[in-house]
Amino acid sequence: MSAVFDKKIHQTLADANLQLAIYSATGRLKDKRTESVAADALPDYQELRTHANALKKHAIENLDHYLEEFERNVEAHGGKVVYCKDGAEVSDFVLDLAKQRGVSLIVKSKSMTTEEVDLNERLEHHGLESVETDLGEYILQLAHERPYHIVAPALHKTRYDVAAIFEKELHVSYETVPEKLSQIARGVLRQKFLDAGIGISGANFLVADSGAVVLVENEGNARLTTTAPRIHIAIAGIEKVIPRAQDLAVFLKLLARSATGQALSVYTSFLSGPRRAGEIDGPGEFYVVLLDNGRTKLLPSRAKRQSLYCIRCAACLNTCPVYRKIGGHSFPWVYSGPIGAIITPQFMGVSHEPGLPFASSLCGACAEVCPVKIDIPQVLLDLRSEVKKAETREKTNRLEKLSYRMFAWVMTHPRIYAWAGWMVRHAPIVKVGPVRAWTSQRDLPPMPRQSFRDIWSRR
Amino acid sequence: MSREHILHRVRTAIGRSAGQPPSAAPPVRLRVLNDDPAARVATLLARVEALAGKTYHAAAPEDARAFVAAAIAGKTALASNAPFLAECGIANLPGVRTGITDREDLRECCSTVDIGITSADYALADTGTLVMLSTPREARLISLLPPAHIAVVPRGRILSGLDELFAILPNAAELTSSMVLITGPSRTADIEQILVRGVHGPGEITVVAVG
Amino acid sequence: MGKRVSLFVTCLGDQLFPSAGMAVVGVLERLGYAVDFPKDQTCCGQPAYNSGYREEARTVARHFLKTFESSEYIVVPSGSCTSMIGHHFADLFRKEPETLARAEALGRRVFEFATFLTEVANVEDVGARFDGIVTFHDGCHGLRELHIREAPRRLLAHVRGLELREMQPAEECCGFGGTFSVKFAELSGAMARTKLEAIAQTGAATVVSLDASCLMQIQGALSRAGSKVRTMHLAEVLASR
Numbered sequence: 001m002s003a004v005f006d007k008k009i010h011q012t013l014a015d016a017n018l019q020l021a022i023y024s025a026t027g028r029l030k031d032k033r034t035e036s037v038a039a040d041a042l043p044d045y046q047e048l049r050t051h052a053n054a055l056k057k058h059a060i061e062n063l064d065h066y067l068e069e070f071e072r073n074v075e076a077h078g079g080k081v082v083y084c085k086d087g088a089e090v091s092d093f094v095l096d097l098a099k100q101r102g103v104s105l106i107v108k109s110k111s112m113t114t115e116e117v118d119l120n121e122r123l124e125h126h127g128l129e130s131v132e133t134d135l136g137e138y139i140l141q142l143a144h145e146r147p148y149h150i151v152a153p154a155l156h157k158t159r160y161d162v163a164a165i166f167e168k169e170l171h172v173s174y175e176t177v178p179e180k181l182s183q184i185a186r187g188v189l190r191q192k193f194l195d196a197g198i199g200i201s202g203a204n205f206l207v208a209d210s211g212a213v214v215l216v217e218n219e220g221n222a223r224l225t226t227t228a229p230r231i232h233i234a235i236a237g238i239e240k241v242i243p244r245a246q247d248l249a250v251f252l253k254l255l256a257r258s259a260t261g262q263a264l265s266v267y268t269s270f271l272s273g274p275r276r277a278g279e280i281d282g283p284g285e286f287y288v289v290l291l292d293n294g295r296t297k298l299l300p301s302r303a304k305r306q307s308l309y310c311i312r313c314a315a316c317l318n319t320c321p322v323y324r325k326i327g328g329h330s331f332p333w334v335y336s337g338p339i340g341a342i343i344t345p346q347f348m349g350v351s352h353e354p355g356l357p358f359a360s361s362l363c364g365a366c367a368e369v370c371p372v373k374i375d376i377p378q379v380l381l382d383l384r385s386e387v388k389k390a391e392t393r394e395k396t397n398r399l400e401k402l403s404y405r406m407f408a409w410v411m412t413h414p415r416i417y418a419w420a421g422w423m424v425r426h427a428p429i430v431k432v433g434p435v436r437a438w439t440s441q442r443d444l445p446p447m448p449r450q451s452f453r454d455i456w457s458r459r
Numbered sequence: 460m461s462r463e464h465i466l467h468r469v470r471t472a473i474g475r476s477a478g479q480p481p482s483a484a485p486p487v488r489l490r491v492l493n494d495d496p497a498a499r500v501a502t503l504l505a506r507v508e509a510l511a512g513k514t515y516h517a518a519a520p521e522d523a524r525a526f527v528a529a530a531i532a533g534k535t536a537l538a539s540n541a542p543f544l545a546e547c548g549i550a551n552l553p554g555v556r557t558g559i560t561d562r563e564d565l566r567e568c569c570s571t572v573d574i575g576i577t578s579a580d581y582a583l584a585d586t587g588t589l590v591m592l593s594t595p596r597e598a599r600l601i602s603l604l605p606p607a608h609i610a611v612v613p614r615g616r617i618l619s620g621l622d623e624l625f626a627i628l629p630n631a632a633e634l635t636s637s638m639v640l641i642t643g644p645s646r647t648a649d650i651e652q653i654l655v656r657g658v659h660g661p662g663e664i665t666v667v668a669v670g
Numbered sequence: 671m672g673k674r675v676s677l678f679v680t681c682l683g684d685q686l687f688p689s690a691g692m693a694v695v696g697v698l699e700r701l702g703y704a705v706d707f708p709k710d711q712t713c714c715g716q717p718a719y720n721s722g723y724r725e726e727a728r729t730v731a732r733h734f735l736k737t738f739e740s741s742e743y744i745v746v747p748s749g750s751c752t753s754m755i756g757h758h759f760a761d762l763f764r765k766e767p768e769t770l771a772r773a774e775a776l777g778r779r780v781f782e783f784a785t786f787l788t789e790v791a792n793v794e795d796v797g798a799r800f801d802g803i804v805t806f807h808d809g810c811h812g813l814r815e816l817h818i819r820e821a822p823r824r825l826l827a828h829v830r831g832l833e834l835r836e837m838q839p840a841e842e843c844c845g846f847g848g849t850f851s852v853k854f855a856e857l858s859g860a861m862a863r864t865k866l867e868a869i870a871q872t873g874a875a876t877v878v879s880l881d882a883s884c885l886m887q888i889q890g891a892l893s894r895a896g897s898k899v900r901t902m903h904l905a906e907v908l909a910s911r
Contacts, residue, residue, distance in 0.1 A: 001853075013860050023864075025652050027839075044490065054485040062481035064469045077632060083462040135658055136649035154649050162650055178650040182658050189659065194570060210632035220603060220645040220660025227599045227637075228566070238465065245632070246487045246625045253621065260648075263586045264621075267660065268640040272632035280598035281562050282636055292465045299472030321843045325860050359854055361847025361861070362720065364814035378761075384722030404718050408726035411681070411712040412733040421685040437852035441859025442890030445686055452679045452688035456695075456707050 001355020008330040009359075018156060022327045025155045030318040032261025033369065042257065051250045053373040056309035059208075059242055060299070066208040066241045067290065073211025077273030079286035086293050087117025090235060093289060094119070094200070095126050097231070103128075103197030107189075107229065109215070109222035110134035111202025112150055112312060113237050113291060115334045119200070130200070131192050133221035135185050142169040148328035150335065151259050151314040156327060189221070199225035199283070203236035204311065205251060206288070209244045212272040213288060216255055216265045223267050232271070232283040238290050239308040245270070251311065254371035258313035294347040304379050307342050309372040316366035316376065322359060332356065338366035342379040350387045351394075357383035421451050489626050492585060492619035499584040499617045500668045506587025510643030511656065513665040520547040523611055523669045527576065528552050530609060530665060534573035537605065540596045541578035543613060547669065549576060560595070569604035575661070576609045577602050581628075582666070585620035586642055589666065593637035602641060607663040610641075614670035674704045675786075676741035678734075680751045680882070681713040687882040690903035694747050694783055697796055697908050701787075705745075710737045716754040719762065720848045728762050735759075735772055743790065744780045747905055749812020749880045752782040757815055782812060784821040784880055784904055794824045800910040801831035805874035807865070807888065809881035810843050822880060822904055829907060837868040846887035862891035869899060877901045 012018060037045045059066055071081040084090045098106070106123065108114065108130055120141065123130040132141040136153035140146070143165045147153035154162070163176045172184055193199075201222055205214040213234040215222045226232045242251065248270075256262040275282030299305050317323045317337030328336035332353045333344045341356050350357070357380045366376045391397040410417050425447040431439055438444065470476060494502070504514035517523035527549050538557040544550045550557040555576065559565045569575065577597055581590035589610050593599050602608045618624055631638040645660030656662040675698060679691040695705050715730035734755065738744050746752045759773035787793055806826065812818040826834050845851065845861025852858075865888060869877055877892075877899060879885050885901040892899050 009854070009857060013856055019860075021651075028652050048488075051485065051488050058482065058484050061473055062475070063473060064466050064475055064477070065479070065481040067466065067469070073632070077636065083460070083465045085461045085465060089461060133659070134649070135647045139649070152649060152652070155652075157650070159650055159653075178653045179655050181650060182647060182655040186658055190570075193659075194566065207632075210630050212632050218645070219647050219658040221658070223599070223603050223639065224659055227603065238469070243484055244487060245630050246489060249487075249489050249622050249625045262642075264588060264640060264642040266641065266643050266645055268642075270631055270638040270640075271636065273636045275593065276636050278595040279593045279636060280560055280595065281565055281600050282593055286636075290465070292461075292468070296465065296468035296472055299469060321845070321861050321864070322857065325857055325864075355853075358721075358850065359857070361810070361843050361845060361850045361858070363810035363843035363847070365810070365841075365843065368814055381720070381722075381758075381761075384720070385724050386722075388722035388724075400721075401723070404721065404723040404726045407718055408723075408729040411715070411730045414710045414712055417681075417712045421681075424685060434849075434852040437855040438890070441855050441894070442862060442887065443893035445886050445889060448686065448688050450688060452684040452691040453707070453709065455688055455692060 001358070002353055005330065005332065005353055005355050009326045012327045012330050013325060018327065019325070021156055021158065023324050025152060026318040026324045029152070029260060033258055033315055033318065036257040036261040036263065042253070048250055048254055049371055049373050052254055052371055053309065055242060055247050055250060056372050057306070060239065060305055060308055063238065063241065063299070066243060067238060069208040070206050070211055070241055073209065074273065074288055075211070077211050079211065079273040079288060082287060082289045084289050084291050087119065087122065090117055090289055090291060091119060091122035094123060094198070094233060095128070098128055098198060101197060101231065103231070105192065105196045106130040106198045106200055107133050107192050107196040107225050109201045109217065109225040110137050110153070111200070111235060112147070112334060113202050113235055114200065115147060117291070117293060119235070131189065133189050133193065133225055134219060135182060138185055138189065139165060142166070146329065146334060149314060149317055150312055150337070156329070193224040193228045196229045198231045198233060199229040200233045200235060201226050203234045203240050203288070204255065205248065206236055206241040207245050207248070208241055210272055212245065212270050214248065215269040215271065218266040220267055223269055226269065226271055227282055230283055231285040231287070233287045233289060235289040235291060238292060238295055255311055255313055258315040258369065258371045298343070298346045303382055304346060306374045307346060307379055309374050310339050311372060313371055315369040315371065319365045319369045321363060321365065322361070338376045342376055342383065345383050350383060350390050354387045357387060418451070418453060425449070425451070489622045491623045491626055494584065494619045499619065500614055502584040503582055503587060503617055504666065504668060506585065507643070507664070507666045510587055512587070512643055513663070515665070515667045517667055517669045520669055523667050524548045524552065526667060527609060527611065531555065531574055535571070536574040536576055537568050537572045537601055538576040539578065539598060539601050542596065543578040544576065544611060547611060549611060559598070565598050565600055569600040572605050574607045574609060575601035575605040576611070579610050579612045580616065581624060582612045582617045583620050583624060583640070584617055589641040590624060591639050591641065592631060592635040594635060599637055599639070603660055606657060606661055608661040609665040609667065611667045611669060614668060617668065673702070673743070674706060675743040675745050676738060677705050677707050678711055678738065678744050678746045678751070679707070680746065680748045682882050682886070683747055686886070687903065690747055690882055690905050693903065693905035693909035694745065697905060698745065701791055701793060701796065703791070708737045708741065714751045714754045716751060717848055719754065719758060724762060731759055731762055731773070732769065735769070735776060738776060739772070742779065743786070745783055745786045746780060747783045747880070747903060748882065749782050749809045749816055749818060750883060752780055753811040753815040755780045782816060782818060782880060784825055785816070785818055788821040788824060795828035796825065796908050798828070798908045798910050799830040800907050802876055803833045803835055803872070803874045804876045804878050804907070805835050805837055805869055805872040807837070807844060807877055807879040807884055808841050809879055809884045812880050813841060818880065825904070825908060826878070832907070835872040835874055837872055839868065842868070844884045844887045846883050848883070851887060858887070859891070862887055866891055866895060866897070875899060878904050878907055880904050
């Protein structure tokens with residue numbers, strides 16, 4: 001792995017307070033999920049997962065068709081679809097529109113897709129004020145930090161951290177009661193909602209047969225972002241499209257339960273265009289930005305394209321024993337946890353962080369909780385093979401390649417294997433390499449004098 | 460333009476050609492609950508209470524009116540233009556403003572009033588959810604900006620759950636630009652996983668079932 | 671009975687945990703099985719596969735297939751090795767139809783030890799006695815790829831004198847993960863220590879598992895922490911009298 005990755009992991013493991021924060025927050029979310037999908041709470045759970053997987057598979061395998069259907073329906077309802085190949089095109093579009101409409105203030109609801117393309121940075125660079133309205137994202141925006149978790153962005157922050165951030169950035173007195181901190185944020189953001197010229201949201205789902213954007217949230221900031229300003233721009237990856245509104249009966253039952261253990265999140269919005277004739281409020285203009293940004297690189301592989309089924313529930317993060325120790329900022333990209341581990345190498349290339357697919361014990365807990373049944377461990381194994389193929393091509397890590405070649409040779413020559421085993425058990429222990437790594441954390445097992453085959457041969 | 464470029468990349472990756480019909484989609488899966496309609500009101504209200512909402516089961520519109528009158532006493536309220544609110548006599552309660560159709564007036568009023576009063580197009584019993592479509596009768600901000608929300612729903616609009624909603628309303632986009640499912644008061648747990656209510660949306664929600 | 675089974679003791683079991691393998695033999699023979707030990711056996715190839723070296727893994731897997739081709743039943747005291755053979759050989763030989771067919775046929779005859787007892791030998795009471803409080807660690811491959819949860823518990827339930835206490839939380843990875851344990855040593859150690867906390871909460875004196883690899887990780891951490899808790903393979907408990 002890279003030195004950067006190693007260091008971040010070490011730093012996180014060494015921070016006892018952070019360890020507690022990550023472990024208890026994810027533990028709470030994990031337990032709530034478990035309770036909400038138990039047989040007595042959701043008897044259809046496994047069946048729903050199977051359906052959700054089939055629906056996503058079908059949507060991805062016919063993606064062009066559904067994107068076009070979505071586009072037609074958005075336009076039929078008075079909206080407009082804009083295809084963007086990367087973050088620069090997204091920000092160009094937003095900047096252009098803001099300029100044309102004389103907008104200087106934008107409000108945003110939570111969207112990992114916009115994090116992915118650093119939208120706020122780009123907008124701010126051009127003099128626009130773009131304010132995050134989700135409480136967790138707002139805290140992080142003030143702190144100039146990346147999200148720590150896909151659903152609970154400020155999971156790593158204590159109330160004291162938040163108090164310090166608000167005191168410094170909002171010039172309010174130091175306040176540590178969460179309820180009061182939330183009220184402070186509410187007060188500031190309220191006026192922003194009402195003054196902003198554009199509201200930018202993400203999209204949990206894009207519904208092809210309705211031309212609708214579905215937003216799932218608990219605070220109400222996404223509703224306000226998409227209701228108060230005159231213009232609504234929804235930015236979503238192309239993989240978010242699902243065939244029919246009726247398919248939401250499957251997805252909505254899985255999403256909130258998998259994410260937070262709620263039967264439904266507080267607000268689920270189904271938005272299809274600017275306000276219709278007679279509707280009293282709502283935006284007058286509606287745009288959906290369909291973002292590629294490398295998703296088309298994940299499509300060709302039949303084995304790995306399931307990585308695009310993700311509905312961003314973060315159940316895999318909450319259950320992953322690795323994430324629960326190394327946290328979100330150890331990961332090299334905005335997407336962390338098991339899903340981050342499989343999509344990052346596919347977006348960025350396996351050499352971007354070659355250690356990433358190996359930062360897993362392959363325990364499979366993630367696959368067990370994924371509502372759309374992505375076989376994350378299998379994709380990790382495929383990526384590991386790709387990392388090694390790249391290293392072979394680039395002629396790096398030759399010693400390791402050689403040692404596995406030796407491994408294969410030894411394991412196909414039983415007498416050599418038996419001798420090698422004897423050496424392991426009888427040779428003096430030298431604390432280098434793997435032995436040193438092992439003993440840095442735990443004791444070696446006692447070395448038996450005789451192997452099983454020795455004992456067996458003397459029967 | 461990027462549209463053609465992206466669609467082309469998609470097609471190449473998944474091995475399809477432009478205009479090619481899609482493969483057979485998995486069937487729609489709707490499992491409408493076989494519940495007892497008579498028990499729906501009780502189920503709905505119990506679910507709302509479990510989410511820290513307040514509830515009231517009014518036997519008749521007059522009871523609903525009386526309940527709401529007491530709930531808004533000493534406070535300012537804006538009622539939507541839902542005919543059912545007028546039928547219940549709630550729209551003309553003293554202190555209740557109603558009949559707003561102008562966007563700016565609506566914003567102004569919603570941002571200062573204490574309570575927003577609406578009806579709902581449907582309610583979902585099994586999750587304690589209100590379903591609200593944006594129409595000339597129901598504006599979006601009334602159930603969103605004021606710190607408290609009272610929804611008055613006739614019994615007949617209470618469905619068993621999400622599946623029944625999508626069974627009878629397969630495409631809300633044909634009717635409205637906005638359909639919102641509201642399940643409990645606004646909340647967040649973004650700070651130390653501690654639950655706080657009323658972050659942006661109403662922190663107090665009351666569901667009155669009538670009939 | 672007169673049934674014959676072949677033992678695949680696994681490379682780790684052969685070299686570092688021979689008593690577990692001997693316990694398997696003891697339990698099976700007591701049940702009337704004739705156990706043979708194909709001497710050419712070495713490894714299932716999992717270390718290479720998990721490290722991304724597929725060609726090397728295939729080489730080892732082919733040797734395994736050759737060694738065990740004529741075995742009617744193959745019993746394996748490891749969830750992860752059983753899963754490698756039964757599930758992942760198919761992935762390795764996806765592009766070699768002939769070898770794939772052989773792997774699939776053989777995969778159907780490979781059984782993790784506890785599963786063999788409960789589903790093939792159809793026994794739950796093997797006449798064992800083991801006094802003490804025990805907690806059971808579910809190795810991840812056995813649990814999630816082979817769906818083994820009940821079999822070891824039913825077997826332990828019939829061990830006289832044994833009190834089984836479950837860990838809370840249960841089903842969490844011990845942090846071994848093969849080469850993960852040395853590539854990400856500090857992280858692996860942190861995961862092991864979390865497991866130790868769960869073990870301590872049960873008050874158990876012994877941790878039992880189906881996999882020697884998990885036991886090696888857990889025992890190593892227990893020793894380092896100065897704990898008196900010991901680890902035993904399920905077979906060793908079932909062989910106790």
